[in-house]
Amino acid sequence: MSIDLHCHSTVSDGALTPAEVVLRASAxxxxxxxxxxxxxxxxxxxxxxxxxxxGITLINGVEISxxxxxxxxxxxxxxxxxxxxxxxxxxxxxxxxRLQRLQAIADKLAKKGISDAYEGTLALATNIDMVTRTHIAxxxxxxxxxxxxxxxxxxxxxxxxxxxxxxxxxxLAEVVTAIRHAGGIAVxxxxxxxxxxxTARRNLFSDFKACGGEAIEVHSGRSxxxxxxxxxxxxxxxxxxxxCGSDFHRDGDxxxxxxxxxxxxxxxxxxxxxxxxx
Ligand code: AMP
Ligand code: MN
Ligand code: MN
Ligand code: MN
Numbered sequence: 127m128s129i130d131l132h133c134h135s136t137v138s139d140g141a142l143t144p145a146e147v148v149l150r151a152s153a154x155x156x157x158x159x160x161x162x163x164x165x166x167x168x169x170x171x172x173x174x175x176x177x178x179x180x181g182i183t184l185i186n187g188v189e190i191s192x193x194x195x196x197x198x199x200x201x202x203x204x205x206x207x208x209x210x211x212x213x214x215x216x217x218x219x220x221x222x223x224r225l226q227r228l229q230a231i232a233d234k235l236a237k238k239g240i241s242d243a244y245e246g247t248l249a250l251a252t253n254i255d256m257v258t259r260t261h262i263a264x265x266x267x268x269x270x271x272x273x274x275x276x277x278x279x280x281x282x283x284x285x286x287x288x289x290x291x292x293x294x295x296x297x298l299a300e301v302v303t304a305i306r307h308a309g310g311i312a313v314x315x316x317x318x319x320x321x322x323x324x325t326a327r328r329n330l331f332s333d334f335k336a337c338g339g340e341a342i343e344v345h346s347g348r349s350x351x352x353x354x355x356x357x358x359x360x361x362x363x364x365x366x367x368x369x370c371g372s373d374f375h376r377d378g379d380x381x382x383x384x385x386x387x388x389x390x391x392x393x394x395x396x397x398x399x400x401x402x403x404x
Pocket of ligand 2: 139164260
């Protein structure tokens, strides 16, 4: 059975609509899919409608932005109830902070001679309520300031680069609590992407566990077997369930795998999907 518990649609920074995401995943052989847009659950209804038609099981998901000890970490919530007020209040607050951050980044870009980044980015956003650095990178490509999106991150938008803005996202404990309040399971997204020392990673996993986190992604995007074995062992040590996700945004994108398709997890893993209702 092909399973993918992490992907994006036009409701955040993906290129396919929620229905297109489900159709594509289904065409790729996926039977169990979670749509996990950044800080937004607005695509779930349309995704469910398509999932019913396509005969594929859709899990309600979300990927929430967290600031932990000065770093940005992403926490996926699986099986959340989108109606939950505590969760929606948190997501609403994160989204309004995003517009303020866009303005701050646009101000920095203006000082580099790049004007109109605020309006230009909003004009390209697929959802005005959910503007990400991906959209700012799109603006920089389309306005001819860089050749490709990766260069926009390398030159301007990546952490610590000339026009990056340090942003305060939600607290780890608050996010895990909100996911649990909404009936979901909290999962550390793509732990292999944070460039953490072994000590920092242990601290993150312990903090996450202490506030009620239950799972980590053992596979993300285009992970290799070595990553999967490492994170399977870490999941075992910390008694975490194991998840897997393509983190698909668009074809040929940075880090993302094939939508709907993930490799088998190492046999020592306890799969998170055994704990998701169908
Ligand atoms: P934000 O949440 O607005 O900070 O945007 C983060 C998003 O930007 C991530 O979810 C990725 O989709 C994308 N992203 C981050 N780093 C890169 C990169 N180096 N190249 C391309 N996309 C990136
Ligand atoms: Mn993204
Ligand atoms: Mn992420
Ligand atoms: Mn993601």
